Structures are given as C-alpha cells and as structure tokens.
Amino acid sequence: MDSYFSILFTEVYKILFLLVPVLVSVAMIVWLDRRVWAFVQKRRGPNVVGPFGLFQSLADALKYIFKEIIIPASSNKLVFVLAPVVTMTLALISWAVIPFGEDFVLADINVGILYLFAVSSLGVYGIIMGGWASNSKYPFLGAIRSAAQMVSYEVSIGVIIINVLLCVGSLNLSDIVMAQENLWFVIPLFPMFVIFFISALAETNRPPFDLPEAEAELVAGYQTEYSGMMYAMFWLGEYANILLMCAMGAVLFLGGWLSPIDIFPFNAIPGPFWLIFKILFLFILFALVKATVPRYRYDQLMKLGWKIFLPFSLFYVVLTSSFLLYFDLLPGK
Amino acid sequence: MIAHSVFFYIFSLIAIVSAVMVTVSKNTVHSVFFLILDFISISCLFIMIGAEFLGMIMLIVYVGAVAVLFLFVVMMLNVAEQKGQWFSSRWDGGTHIPVGLLVSLIIFFELIIVIGGWKYKPDLLNSLSLSISTEVTNTKSIGNVLYTDYILLFQISGMILLVAMIGAIVLTYRERTGVKRQSYIKQISRERNEGVNLVDAEKNKGVKIDA
Numbered sequence: 230m231d232s233y234f235s236i237l238f239t240e241v242y243k244i245l246f247l248l249v250p251v252l253v254s255v256a257m258i259v260w261l262d263r264r265v266w267a268f269v270q271k272r273r274g275p276n277v278v279g280p281f282g283l284f285q286s287l288a289d290a291l292k293y294i295f296k297e298i299i300i301p302a303s304s305n306k307l308v309f310v311l312a313p314v315v316t317m318t319l320a321l322i323s324w325a326v327i328p329f330g331e332d333f334v335l336a337d338i339n340v341g342i343l344y345l346f347a348v349s350s351l352g353v354y355g356i357i358m359g360g361w362a363s364n365s366k367y368p369f370l371g372a373i374r375s376a377a378q379m380v381s382y383e384v385s386i387g388v389i390i391i392n393v394l395l396c397v398g399s400l401n402l403s404d405i406v407m408a409q410e411n412l413w414f415v416i417p418l419f420p421m422f423v424i425f426f427i428s429a430l431a432e433t434n435r436p437p438f439d440l441p442e443a444e445a446e447l448v449a450g451y452q453t454e455y456s457g458m459m460y461a462m463f464w465l466g467e468y469a470n471i472l473l474m475c476a477m478g479a480v481l482f483l484g485g486w487l488s489p490i491d492i493f494p495f496n497a498i499p500g501p502f503w504l505i506f507k508i509l510f511l512f513i514l515f516a517l518v519k520a521t522v523p524r525y526r527y528d529q530l531m532k533l534g535w536k537i538f539l540p541f542s543l544f545y546v547v548l549t550s551s552f553l554l555y556f557d558l559l560p561g562k
Numbered sequence: 563m564i565a566h567s568v569f570f571y572i573f574s575l576i577a578i579v580s581a582v583m584v585t586v587s588k589n590t591v592h593s594v595f596f597l598i599l600d601f602i603s604i605s606c607l608f609i610m611i612g613a614e615f616l617g618m619i620m621l622i623v624y625v626g627a628v629a630v631l632f633l634f635v636v637m638m639l640n641v642a643e644q645k646g647q648w649f650s651s652r653w654d655g656g657t658h659i660p661v662g663l664l665v666s667l668i669i670f671f672e673l674i675i676v677i678g679g680w681k682y683k684p685d686l687l688n689s690l691s692l693s694i695s696t697e698v699t700n701t702k703s704i705g706n707v708l709y710t711d712y713i714l715l716f717q718i719s720g721m722i723l724l725v726a727m728i729g730a731i732v733l734t735y736r737e738r739t740g741v742k743r744q745s746y747i748k749q750i751s752r753e754r755n756e757g758v759n760l761v762d763a764e765k766n767k768g769v770k771i772d773a
Binding site for chain 1: 564565591595598614615618619621622625626627630633634637699701
C-alpha cells in the first residue's frame with residue numbers, strides 16, 4: 230500500500246508538471262492569437278497589460294473569476310454546470326499521450342493515436358450539453374451545428390490518421406515520431422497534411438469554420454448563456470483543443486520532437502523545444518487563417534467535408550497502401 | 563492488486579448504475595447521457611482487462627458517433643409532446659404492448675442462455691487453444707485474425723452495413739423541386755458578354771428586359 234501511494238504521488242507530480250505549463254501556454258496562446266490577428270489587420274492588439282501586453286490573458290482570467298456566474302432559471306442546472314467542466318477536462322486529458330521527447334511522455338500507451346482520436350471525438354459532448362442545457366434557441370442551434378460539423382470532420386481526420394499509420398505500422402505516438410527520423414511525413418503525405426490542417430480548423434470550430442458561434446447569426450452559439458468562470462472554461466478548453474490539434478499535426482506530420490536536420494546547431498536543441506516550435510508554427514498558421522479567410526456557409530462546410538475531403542483521403546489511403554505494397558516498404562515485416 | 567480491483571468495482575458500479583438509469587430516468591436526453599456514461603465505463607473495463615484496442619474503438623464508435631446520433635434524434639423529438647403519449651396512464655389501444663412483450667421475451671431467453679452458458683465456463687477455459695502472448699500488442703493480434711481467417715465475415719458485415727446505409731438513404735430521400743443550387747463551374751465559367759447586356763434605351767419608352 231505504501232508503494233501504491235508513492236506511485237500515486239509521483240504520478241500526480243508528473244501530471245501537474247504537464248498541466249500547469251499547458252494551462253499557462255493556453256493563456257499565452259490567446260494573447261499570441263490576438264496579436265497575430267491584429268498584426269494582419271494593421272491594429273496593435275492587446276499591448277497595455279505588462280510588457281507587449283503579455284499579461285492580458287491573466288487580466289482577462291481575473292476578470293472572469295470575479296464575474297458573477299448566471300445560471301438561467303429554465304436551464305437544466307446540472308448539465309449546464311457540467312458542460313464546461315467536460316469540455317475543459319477532455320481538452321486537458323489528451324495531453325497525457327503527447328510525446329515531448331524520447332521517453333518524455335506521461336503515458337506511453339500502445340494505442341496513443343486512438344486515444345487522442347477518441348478523446349477528441351468526445352469533445353462534442355461538452356458543446357451539445359451546453360447548448361441543450363441552456364434551454365434557449367441560439368445555443369441549441371449552435372450546438373447542433375457544432376456537433377454535425379465535428380462528427381463530419383472527424384471522419385476525414387480518421388482516414389488521414391490511417392494514412393499515417395500505414396507508413397508507421399504502430400499506433401504508439403513515440404513510434405510514429407521515430408518512424409519519421411529520415412523523412413517527415415509532411416513530404417510524402419503533403420496533401421493529407423493540408424487536409425488535416427483544414428479539418429483541424431473545422432474540428433476546433435475555428436474560423437473560417439466557426440459557424441457554431443457565428444455571431445452574426447447565433448449571438449455566440451452554444452456559449453450564449455454562459456458567463457464568468459464557466460464561459461472562461463469553455464474558452465480555455467477551446468484553446469487547449471486548438472493547441473492539441475497543433476501538437477497532433479506536429480507529431481503526425483512534422484516529426485514531433487525530432488530536429489529538421491541532424492547536424493550540430495539543430496540537434497543540440499533538446500526535443501521538447503522542437504515540438505514547441507512546431508506547435509507554435511502550426512498555431513501561427515491557425516491565427517493567420519483566422520485573420521484572412523471569411524466564414525464559410527454551412528452547406529459549403531458540409532459539402533467540403535463529405536464530398537471532397539472524405540473521398541480524396543480515402544483515395545489517398547488506396548494510393549499510399551498500393552505504393553507501400555508495390556515498393557515493398559510496408560512496415561512491421 | 564488492491565488498486566486494480568478497487569478500480570474494477572468502481573467502473574462496474576458506474577456501468578450498472580448508469581445502465582439502470584438509462585431505463586429509469588424520465589427525461590430521454592438524460593437517458594442518452596447515462597448511456598454514454600455506461601459506454602465509457604464499459605470501455606474502461608475493456609482497457610483494464612488489457613483489450614485496449616477494443617476499449618478505444620468502443621469510445622470512438624459508440625460514444626463518438628452512435629451516441630451523438632442518438633442524442634440528435636432525442637433532442638429533435640418534442641419531449642413535452644411525448645410525455646402525454648408514453649408516460650400517461652391513459653390507455654391508447656395498447657399497440658406497442660405486443661411488440662414490447664415480444665422483445666422482452668427474447669431478451670429473457672437470451673439471458674437464460676447466457677447464465678446457462680456459465681456452467682460450461684471451466685471446460686472452455688481448459689480447452690482454450692488460443693495462445694495469448696504478451697509480446698504482441700492486441701491491436702496486432704486482432705488484425706492478424708480479422709484480416710486472414712475471418713476476412714470473409716468481415717467483408718460481408720461491411721457489405722451489410724453499406725446496404726443498410728443505402729436503404730436508409732433511399733427511404734428518406736425526397737426530391738425537392740424548385741431549389742436553387744449553387745454550381746461553382748457555372749459561376750466561374752460565366753463571362754462578361756453573358757452577364758452584361760447593353761441596351762440602347764429609347765427616350766420615354768424604356769426597355770423590356772428578359773423579353
């Protein structure tokens with residue numbers, strides 16, 4: 230029993246060591262998002278609180294904490310309170326399997342990529358619960374839109390993951406990174422990387438696919454009735470999910486913690502920093518897309534997901550597997 | 563392993579309680595939420611016996627896709643209207659009673675078979691010819707069996723699902739007339755001389771367009 234508690238203690242210590250940086254970086258990434266957005270639009274963005282406005286997110290968080298939480302009288306109270314908690318929790322637990330370096334991962338499980346995929350498919354529930362429990366028209370419409378959108382794009386993400394797995398022969402995320410030692414998958418699977426990036430935008434409800442919270446049509450979508458800390462939790466969960474999608478893209482296509490070329494000044498930088506650089510690179514792409522592309526119409530979004538991305542990525546699965554089979558490159562032989 | 567059995571009992575308790583709550587709770591949306599909780603705890607149990615692949619697939623397929631559709635359907639139903647229909651004591655001719663009885667009888671006999679099968683469990687365990695090795699991950703071993711020995715069954719079940727899907731689409735498909743569809747090719751291939759029509763308007767007479 231004593232050893233059991235000591236294991237528990239070290240695990241909790243490790244989890245804190247992972248989660249605190251993730252939460253801090255979520256706050257920082259919101260600031261970065263707004264700065265990039267402002268930069269593209271020739272504005273200044275948040276630059277008042279702290280140096281370069283770095284503490285803007287902390288000030289915002291403080292504001293949210295001290296605001297009153299309003300629970301609508303006709304809402305389903307328990308589900309209403311549970312929804313942001315679910316969103317936040319699901320956004321954070323997926324970080325357990327992201328490998329930051331060789332043997333530098335919280336849970337090195339065999340089915341890591343499936344775990345990531347499963348948790349991201351659970352993410353729909355936070356939104357549906359929030360929209361339904363609010364018992365109000367706009368949140369409900371937003372939730373339905375969001376659920377349909379996330380389920381649709383998950384399908385193409387799943388097929389894209391199959392493409393990567395064909396080249397790796399393992400579901401373990403560390404194995405996926407190690408398989409890219411010689412060649413990052415972004416080069417042979419470039420079309421898949423593009424589709425993954427666009428699907429990740431849709432999966433995280435980012436512009437140009439932010440129809441669930443299209444303010445011109447639905448006020449704020451599923452979060453209309455939320456206020457104070459509960460709204461902040463939705464918001465944090467959303468950004469944590471965006472970061473996670475960036476991390477997933479970095480691990481699947483950009484070689485995770487590996488340095489781009491294995492020569493001195495590059496391979497001296499430790500692996501976790503490379504992963505962070507790659508996540509930041511993908512995130513800045515996310516922010517640039519947000520700043521430049523206008524919002525899609527809903528039928529266009531569905532058409533893109535089901536009629537273009539899904540057939541194309543299925544075709545690419547056939548292409549990849551035939552290529553691997555023909556040149557006898559199949560892994561795990 | 564005390565910790566292992568503690569977790570086992572926690573997950574099984576959640577699974578059983580939520581399964582009961584699915585049938586007991588009056589709000590249909592709550593039922594679906596309990597169903598989701600049930601799926602999640604069952605997948606936790608799968609993971610605990612080492613079937614991590616099955617557990618994850620359970621999460622992805624049932625929780626990530628099937629339960630979302632359930633939730634959609636249930637939310638779209640007008641719950642207030644249903645209350646009068648299903649939960650009232652008013653006798654409505656009892657059209658659903660025979661079907662319900664049939665289904666519950668089938669489930670009852672199935673349960674008897676399952677519990678009866680318990681008797682043969684020791685024989686089964688002894689005659690277990692499957693070699694379970696801890697070397698190969700269970701994802702690999704499932705793939706090894708599924709795509710070699712059982713490939714035919716696998717393909718047939720895929721075909722059945724496809725046919726069912728096509729059937730559902732055919733049943734619900736209705737052709738709508740008078741709908742304006744956007745055609746990208748039409749829009750892009752439109753030229754200036756098609757879109758703009760210059761007309762010399764006569765004084766005090768005006769022009770008729772689309773004549």
